[in-house]
Amino acid sequence: xxxxxxxxxxxxxxxxxxxxxxxxxxxxxxxxxxxxxxxxxxxxxxxxxxxxxxxxxxxxxxxxxxxxxxxxxxxxxxxxxxxxxxxxxxxxxxxxxxxxxxxxxxxxxxxxxxxxxxxxxxxxxxxxxxxxxxxxxxxxxxxxxxxxxxxxxxxxxxxxxxxxxxxxxxxxxxxxxxxxxxxxxxxxxxxxxxxxxxxxxxxxxxxxxxxxxxxxxxxxxxxxxxxxxxxxxxxxxxxxxxxxxxxxxxxxxxxxxxxxxxxxxxxxxxxxxxxxxxxxxxxxxxxxxxxxxxxxxxxxxxxxxxxxxxxxxxxxxxxxxxxxxxxxxxxxxxxxxxxxxxxxxxxxxxxxxxxxxxxxxxxxxxxxxxxxxxxxxxxxxxxxxxxxxxxxxxxxxxxxxxxxxxxxxxxxxxxxxxxxxxxxxxxxxxxxxxxxxxxxxxxxxxxxxxxxxxxxxxxxxxxxxxxxxxxxxxxxxxxxxxxxxxxxxxxxxxxxxxxxxxxxxxx
Amino acid sequence: xxxxxxxxxxxxxxxxxxxxxxxxxxxxxxxxxxxxxxxxxxxxxxxxxxxxxxxxxxxxxxxxxxxxxxxxxxxxxxxxxxxxxxxxxxxxxxxxxxxxxxxxxxxxxxxxxxxxxxxxxxxxxxxxxxxxxxxxxxxxxxxxxxxxxxxxxxxxxxxxxxxxxxxxxxxxxxxxxxxxxxxxxxxxxxxxxxxxxxxxxxxxxxxxxxxxxxxxxxxxxxxxxxxxxxxxxxxxxxxxxxxxxxxxxxxxxxxxxxxxxxxxxxxxxxxxxxxxxxxxxxxxxxxxxxxxxxxxxxxxxxxx
Numbered sequence: 104x105x106x107x108x109x110x111x112x113x114x115x116x117x118x119x120x121x122x123x124x125x126x127x128x129x130x131x132x133x134x135x136x137x138x139x140x141x142x143x144x145x146x147x148x149x150x151x152x153x154x155x156x157x158x159x160x161x162x163x164x165x166x167x168x169x170x171x172x173x174x175x176x177x178x179x180x181x182x183x184x185x186x187x188x189x190x191x192x193x194x195x196x197x198x199x200x201x202x203x204x205x206x207x208x209x210x211x212x213x214x215x216x217x218x219x220x221x222x223x224x225x226x227x228x229x230x231x232x233x234x235x236x237x238x239x240x241x242x243x244x245x246x247x248x249x250x251x252x253x254x255x256x257x258x259x260x261x262x263x264x265x266x267x268x269x270x271x272x273x274x275x276x277x278x279x280x281x282x283x284x285x286x287x288x289x290x291x292x293x294x295x296x297x298x299x300x301x302x303x304x305x306x307x308x309x310x311x312x313x314x315x316x317x318x319x320x321x322x323x324x325x326x327x328x329x330x331x332x333x334x335x336x337x338x339x340x341x342x343x344x345x346x347x348x349x350x351x352x353x354x355x356x357x358x359x360x361x362x363x364x365x366x367x368x369x370x371x372x373x374x375x376x377x378x379x380x381x382x383x384x385x386x387x388x389x390x391x392x393x394x395x396x397x398x399x400x401x402x403x404x405x406x407x408x409x410x411x412x413x414x415x416x417x418x419x420x421x422x423x424x425x426x427x428x429x430x431x432x433x434x435x436x437x438x439x440x441x442x443x444x445x446x447x448x449x450x451x452x453x454x455x456x457x458x459x460x461x462x463x464x465x466x467x468x469x470x471x472x473x474x475x476x477x478x479x480x481x482x483x484x485x486x487x488x489x490x491x492x493x494x495x496x497x498x499x500x501x502x503x504x505x506x507x508x509x510x511x512x513x514x515x516x517x518x519x520x521x522x523x524x525x526x527x528x529x530x531x532x533x534x535x536x537x538x539x540x541x542x543x544x545x546x547x548x549x550x551x552x553x554x555x556x557x558x559x560x561x562x563x564x565x566x567x568x569x570x571x572x573x574x575x576x577x578x579x580x581x582x583x584x585x586x587x588x589x590x591x592x593x594x595x596x597x598x599x600x601x602x603x604x605x606x607x608x609x610x
Numbered sequence: 611x612x613x614x615x616x617x618x619x620x621x622x623x624x625x626x627x628x629x630x631x632x633x634x635x636x637x638x639x640x641x642x643x644x645x646x647x648x649x650x651x652x653x654x655x656x657x658x659x660x661x662x663x664x665x666x667x668x669x670x671x672x673x674x675x676x677x678x679x680x681x682x683x684x685x686x687x688x689x690x691x692x693x694x695x696x697x698x699x700x701x702x703x704x705x706x707x708x709x710x711x712x713x714x715x716x717x718x719x720x721x722x723x724x725x726x727x728x729x730x731x732x733x734x735x736x737x738x739x740x741x742x743x744x745x746x747x748x749x750x751x752x753x754x755x756x757x758x759x760x761x762x763x764x765x766x767x768x769x770x771x772x773x774x775x776x777x778x779x780x781x782x783x784x785x786x787x788x789x790x791x792x793x794x795x796x797x798x799x800x801x802x803x804x805x806x807x808x809x810x811x812x813x814x815x816x817x818x819x820x821x822x823x824x825x826x827x828x829x830x831x832x833x834x835x836x837x838x839x840x841x842x843x844x845x846x847x848x849x850x851x852x853x854x855x856x857x858x859x860x861x862x863x864x865x866x867x868x869x870x871x872x873x874x875x876x877x878x879x880x881x882x883x884x885x886x887x888x889x890x891x892x893x894x895x896x897x898x899x900x901x902x903x904x905x906x907x908x909x910x911x912x913x914x
Contacts, residue, residue, distance in 0.1 A: 131652065143656040191661030198662075220657060281653045345657070352659045356652055435656060442657035452666060463670045465619035468648050 132358050135281065136350055136367030137374065142284045143346030144371075145435040146378055147291040147409075147427045152230055152500050153343050154386060155405035156564070159497075161336040162392050162400070163315075165383050167324040168333070172340020173376065175546040179511045180348040180368075182518030182540025187352040189521075194449030196514040201606040203517035206455070207590070209606065212517065213450055214586035215510030220443040221477060222503045222582075223345075224436060225485035228265040229496055231432040232258060233407050235265075238425040259489055263482050265436065270478035273440040276467035287434050294427040295378050298409070302385035302416045312415065313391030313398060317384055334553035338504035341547070343379065345507055347371060389416060402565065406496035440477060447473035455600040456593065492574050494565035501554075501564045502578040508551035509583070515544030521609075555579060611639035613745075614711035616702045618645065619674040621750070622717030622730065627681045628754050629747035629887050630715040632855070636756030636784045640687040642709050643678050646701040647671050649694050668692065683754065699735035706742050713889070718746035718881055737862065743776075743891045745857070746881060758855030761789045763880075764812050773861040774815050776891055780859065787832035790816055791858075793839075793846040793880070808837050844883035856886045862893050 131139065154165070161168045192198040196216045201209025233252050240249035252258050279287075305311040320326050327333045350368040357363035390412060392400040397415060404411045413424035448470035451460025464471035488495045518540040519526070526537035558576035561568030569577045594601045615630040617623045630641050647667055650660040675690035682688040695701030706714045718733045736744050762777035774790070781788035792808035812835045838849040860880070881888055 135653075139652050142653075145656075187659055187661070191659065191665070193658070193662030193666050195659065195662070216657075276648055278651050278655065279653060281651075284653050349652070349657070349659065353652060356660070438656040441655040445658045445663050448666065449662065463667065465623070465674065468667060468671075 130356055130358050131353065131363075133363055133367055133370065136353055136357055136363055137370045138281075138285055138288050139353070140347055140350035140367060140371030141288045141292070141374060142431075142434070143349045143438070144344065144375055145291070145346070145431045146343075146375060147295055147424075148227065148230060148432040148435055149343040149345075150295070150379065150382055151407045151409040151428055152226060152496065153339050154383065155399065155408045156497050156500050157336055157339045158387075158392055158399040159402070159405055160332045160339065161327045163318075163321050163387055164324060164327045164336075165321070165387060166380055167322045168327070168336035169340050169343065169379050169383055170322070170376070171324045172337050173344055173372065175337065175543045175550075176341055176344040176347065176511075177372075178539040178543025179515040179547060180351050180543075181535045182515045182543065183348050184351040185522065185536050185540075186514070186518050188354070192449065193445045194453065195446065196510050196517075197446055197450055197455070198453070198606060199521065200513050200517040201453075201455075202608060203521035204513075205608055206601045206603055206606065208513065208517075210450075210455055210590045210593075210601075211583075211586060212510055212513040213446055213455070214590070215506055215513060215583070217443045217446050217477075217480075218582045218586065219503060219506040219510060220439055220446075221480045221484055222499055222506060224266065224269075224439055224443070224477070224481035225262075225488065226496060226499045226503065227432045227436040227439060228262045228269070228481070229258075229485060229489075229499075230407060231265055231429055231436060232261045233410055233496075234425045234429040234432070235261070237410055238422060238429055241422040241425060255489065259486055262485055262489075265433070266478055266482050266485070269433070269436040269440055270474055272437050273444065274464070274467060274469055274471055274474045276464070276469040278441075279434050279438060283434070287430055291427050291431050292374070292378060294423050295382050297420065298413065298416060298424060299381040299385035301418075301420075302389035302412075305416060306388050311389045312396060313389075313393050315388055315391040317388055321384075321387070331553065331557045334550045335501070335504075335557065337546075338508050338550045338554050339500065341507050341511070341550075342500065342504045344372075344375070347375065386412065402494070402497075405565065406494050440474060443477040443480075444470040444474040447476060453600060453605045454597055455605070457597070488578065491569060492565060492567040494567070497565040498567060498574050498578065501558070501575045502582070505551055505554050505558070505575070505579045506582065508547040508554070512544045512548035512551055515540040515547065519544065611637055612642055612709055612711050613639050613713045613715055614642045614644055614702065614706040614709055614742075616646070616698065616714065616716035616732065616736075617643045617675070617678050618717075619677065622719055622747075623678065624681065625717035625719070625747035625749065625751040626715050627678060628751050629717075629745055631682060631686050631754040632757060633713065633715065633745060633857075634686050635754070636786075639712070640689070641682060642705070642711065643675060643682075643688060643690045644693055644702060644705045645671050645675055645678070645690070646693050646695055646698045649696050697735070698732045699739060702732075702736065703740055703742075706740070711742055713743050713745050714740060715745040715747065717749075717751075718888075719749040737890055740890075741892060743889055745887055745889045747887050748881065748884065751887060753854060755855060757784055757786055757857055759787050759789060759853050759857075760784070761791050761852075761856055761858045761886075763858055763860040764790050764792055764808075764815060773859065773891055777859045781832075787834065789834045789836055791835075791850060792837045793843055809835055812837070843879045847880060847883035852884075852886045854886075857889050858884060858886060859889045859891060861891050 157168060158165055186199045190199060190202065194213060197209055197213025200212030236252040237249045240246050306314045324333070327336065347368070350371050351364055353364050353367070354360045386399055386408065390397045390399045392398060394400045397412060399408065409424050409428060413421040417424060447456060447460045450456040451458060451473065459472045460476065462472045463469065488499050492498045519537055522532070522536035525532050527533060555576060557563060558573045558579065561571055561573050563573035564575040567574035599605055613630050613634055615626050617626060627643070633639065634641055650664045650667065652660055671692050675692065679688055679690055691705065693701045693705050702714060714736065716733055716736065719730060733746055760777055760781040762774055764774065777788060790812045792812055816833060816835065836850060838846040840846040840849050
């Protein structure tokens with residue numbers, strides 16, 4: 104080695120490498136941060152996927168549950184922000200839970216995060232496929248095309264193609280650009296607003312399917328019939344706010360790290376709550392919660408409510424709804440791939456998974472192996488659910504709500520435990536590092552256990568069952584059990600991580 | 611003399627390092643290995659904060675660059691740099707300009723599905739936008755010894771003298787023979803006339819470009835003119851014999867002439883058939899460099 108090499112090595116230490124890049128091109132302002140927040144939530148997609156199942160649980164108290172569901176999300180997000188500031192890491196929940204509780208719980212926390220994102224990937228792809236065929240039907244004026252999505256082999260094949268495409272895009276390291284995100288978000292909000300206005304004018308003109316008068320009772324969470332329904336409703340509404348926490352974690356990339364993240368999070372949640380309330384009220388006022396026809400309580404409509412309602416409500420402009428949901432779920436499908444891939448990458452990096460998962464593609468600089476593994480898992484999950492469930496979309500969303508409660512619950516408690524020494528060092532620390540995450544974590548884990556217990560009932564969710572046990576339970580618990588098995592296998596073949604040598608507790 | 615090497619930790623990156631070493635030896639140039647790491651964006655990534663991933667990516671990039679530096683033999687000075695940018699080509703051009711590079715060296719092959727038939731997207735964007743000469747290493751280039759001959763692909767378009775100046779300087783500085791080649795894609799009868807015309811033109815251009823200083827006189831004895839023809843550019847390239855240690859110097863205006871906007875596709879066709887590296891000189895480069903070299907005559911490939 105010549106001396107030049109030695110100096111050369113010194114010249115690419117982290118600071119030299121990073122200082123060379125100068126001003127960040129990607130720094131975001133308030134509007135940019137709000138767009139990121141809204142696009143992570145993808146309201147057009149979450150509403151079509153979650154509105155039906157939530158109505159099935161809580162009926163007209165839908166607005167109340169949507170509001171209440173935000174509280175645990177907010178409490179947990181505070182803890183998430185503290186952890187992200189203290190230990191920014193690609194493994195997020197996995198790394199934080201390992202640092203707080205040690206390798207075993209950490210591994211399961213990571214598994215919960217991966218499972219949740221894998222499940223949402225399969226659901227996103229399926230929703231995109233439904234609206235793809237619906238849009239073809241609307242474009243060609245041939246309604247039969249929309250029914251192609253009911254053809255099982257064709258549906259599975261198309262969904263797998265969508266997953267493969269999104270995987271390929273992620274593998275190539277391509278990301279949806281800022282401009283595209285702005286357009287997608289604006290378009291989603293516009294179309295959802297249009298839907299609500301059209302629904303209310305049907306109600307006013309007396310042409311609504313089942314005009315239902317809005318009452319204050321709709322906003323009373325205590326009017327929900329049972330605690331079971333309440334728990335199920337809350338775990339579903341966690342799903343509709345999932346992704347909001349990202350606005351709180353944006354620090355260095357914002358133009359004003361002191362103020363922008365907090366403001367962006369507030370504006371995002373205001374935008375989201377307004378749009379959710381408007382659309383929820385519009386849907387209930389127009390369609391009611393009846394079990395027949397267009398009723399929001401009709402099990403036939405639960406999987407994807409806008410696929411059924413957009414036509415009657417928006418008339419010929421229903422195609423805009425299809426386009427909004429297709430584009431937002433396709434964009435989400437691609438951007439969500441990043442999450443399990445990076446978590447798997449971090450787990451590979453920390454020796455909690457086989458080495459290949461830690462591989463970064465030299466050509467595309469993306470987590471190559473992890474991305475493909477995530478795609479295969481999402482495809483596998485979809486095929487299993489689709490072939491065993493009477494209403495795959497409904498059941499996956501319910502299982503997903505459960506899984507989010509599981510890993511967010513662990514993450515929140517990890518925050519409490521990790522910062523236990525400083526919990527009482529001041530009012531701010533007490534509130535953000537102790538009280539909020541403790542309350543949020545406990546609420547979510549209670550929701551998780553309650554939903555898990557209730558879902559053993561074969562009538563739960565869409566009413567699909569395996570061997571007399573509810574399918575949602577089988578799916579949710581099956582995924583967690585699979586995690587336990589894989590964790591034990593990993594312990595056998597790569598024990599380093601589990602001996603606490605790679606990610607020791609504490610800082 | 612500094613050569614910037616666009617490095618990636620794959621076969622393409624290795625091709626580039628090998629070619630850069632070959633170019634640097636015999637010229638005493640130093641290498642700057644540049645690895646472009648994409649900007650991790652918050653747009654388009656749900657449920658995944660970017661900070662941690664960026665750290666992993668930069669750690670990996672440093673490991674890759676350590677491996678890359680180990681590939682460079684001890685007699686060639688080399689430094690490594692990480693650059694952040696969304697476009698590899700853009701980041702490399704910026705690095706080359708900032709570091710005052712004389713040549714930008716990259717592996718040309720695509721890593722995509724149709725590897726054997728296309729040049730990489732980075733290479734083709736560089737061919738459209740680079741302000742410094744770009745050296746393209748062919749797939750599997752493994753030679754690291756100094757060059758043994760320079761070939762200069764010559765057309766009949768104005769500005770060819772400038773390109774020839776560049777090639778003459780390159781050969782003189784390295785004390786290796788120069789060969790001037792004309793690649794003719796012809797069909798049928800007129801080929802003999804055209805070949806003769808091409809030869810005449812090349813010889814005239816060469817006489818005009820040959821400098822009067824001592825190294826140039828010495829060079830004249832070693833200069834050779836060859837005309838290659840075939841029904842296609844590929845056949846014309848096959849028609850010539852190529853030494854292992856040879857490089858084909860070609861002007862981008864020469865390529866642009868054939869199909870002005872499909873620069874990449876012509877370069878691609880030559881490159882596909884060409885068994886040796888190709889050095890593409892931007893059309894405005896010679897002139898700029900001449901002005902430059904009057905004030906700083908120790909650098910650059912132009913004759914001194």
